[in-house]
Amino acid sequence: MTSARGAFVDRLTAVVTRHGPLCVGIDPHPGLLARWGHEDDAAGVERFGREAVAALAGHVAVIKPQVALFEVHGSGGVRALERVLADARDAGLLTIADAKRGDIGSTMTAYARAWLADTSPLAADAVTLSPYLGVGSLTPALDLAAQTGRGVFVLARTSNPEAPAVQSAQSWTPLSDPTTPGMREVAQGVVDACAAANRARGTGVAGVVVGATAGTTGQAHGLDLTRLGAAVLVPGLGAQGATPDDLARAFGDGTGPVVPSSSREILSAGPDPEALRDACRALNGALGDLGLPAGPIGA
Numbered sequence: 001m002t003s004a005r006g007a008f009v010d011r012l013t014a015v016v017t018r019h020g021p022l023c024v025g026i027d028p029h030p031g032l033l034a035r036w037g038h039e040d041d042a043a044g045v046e047r048f049g050r051e052a053v054a055a056l057a058g059h060v061a062v063i064k065p066q067v068a069l070f071e072v073h074g075s076g077g078v079r080a081l082e083r084v085l086a087d088a089r090d091a092g093l094l095t096i097a098d099a100k101r102g103d104i105g106s107t108m109t110a111y112a113r114a115w116l117a118d119t120s121p122l123a124a125d126a127v128t129l130s131p132y133l134g135v136g137s138l139t140p141a142l143d144l145a146a147q148t149g150r151g152v153f154v155l156a157r158t159s160n161p162e163a164p165a166v167q168s169a170q171s172w173t174p175l176s177d178p179t180t181p182g183m184r185e186v187a188q189g190v191v192d193a194c195a196a197a198n199r200a201r202g203t204g205v206a207g208v209v210v211g212a213t214a215g216t217t218g219q220a221h222g223l224d225l226t227r228l229g230a231a232v233l234v235p236g237l238g239a240q241g242a243t244p245d246d247l248a249r250a251f252g253d254g255t256g257p258v259v260p261s262s263s264r265e266i267l268s269a270g271p272d273p274e275a276l277r278d279a280c281r282a283l284n285g286a287l288g289d290l291g292l293p294a295g296p297i298g299a
């Protein structure tokens with residue numbers, strides 16, 4: 001069944017083509033709240049998020065609220081996130097809820113409904129998922145996303161320095177992608193399983209997360225993304241040290257759509273809306289010069 005809103009990867013491609021590839025992370029850290037003149041409480045994160053959405057709507061393609069920084073304020077914080085998501089929806093901004101969910105299949109069904117069902121007050125256009133109970137355990141989310149025209153981004157090679165200990169380990173992953181059995185890095189196994197999930201559903205519902213910091217070592221990320229058939233979310237620009245040049249090194253091989261994300265660095269240009277937009281324009285300009293692909297990878 002296909003949703004009336006169309007496939008997520010097509011909607012993402014359209015907005016990235018129009019506004020540029022930058023995704024702005026909405027991460028209401030205490031220091032940023034203070035800078036923007038808000039309290040570190042539920043009302044503060046709501047004002048922060050809604051002001052950011054008002055400033056960015058029509059100027060960037062997609063925002064990525066960091067769910068933990070809303071949840072930390074309890075039910076009021078979750079309500080604040082619902083309102084930020086509703087504002088973004090009304091303003092035509094695509095949303096990626098950075099929730100990093102993952103659990104056994106039966107529980108995964110509830111996480112999927114929370115973030116991807118039309119009727120949920122927390123519904124986003126996409127949600128980030130953790131694959132470490134096995135990519136197959138994420139099936140309820142992939143199915144619901146395909147049904148409702150939404151997407152998921154599965155953590156493959158994350159931007160944090162602790163990641164390689166797990167994600168670069170070699171594993172035997174025949175069951176996650178029966179077409180290419182054999183030893184490979186865990187991160188590549190995640191990518192291959194997502195590629196198989198996309199082929200099975202005939203649409204690029206399962207994107208992956210590959211940190212921008214992969215390029216800071218002067219090397220590419222080392223993953224074969226050519227058969228993914230979906231989008232790549234690339235956090236780590238700015239505060240974590242990655243630059244557009246690092247992205248060119250890591251993603252200059254014609255695989256896309258690549259959506260780089262920056263939170264603290266961009267948000268620290270606020271709260272003045274024009275200054276925030278200027279920072280986005282500058283970064284989108286630098287990213288645009290790289291010619292990162294906007295269309296589906298290897299579809």
Ligand SMILES: O=c1ccn([C@@H]2O[C@H](COP(=O)(O)O)[C@@H](O)[C@H]2O)c(=O)[nH]1
Nearest residue numbers: 066158159211235236239240262263264
């Ligand atoms: O590999 C990953 C996956 C997710 N993130 C999230 O992105 C932002 C990054 O914030 P910055 O301020 O731009 O560093 C944050 O919400 C992370 O949880 C990531 O950084 N790396």
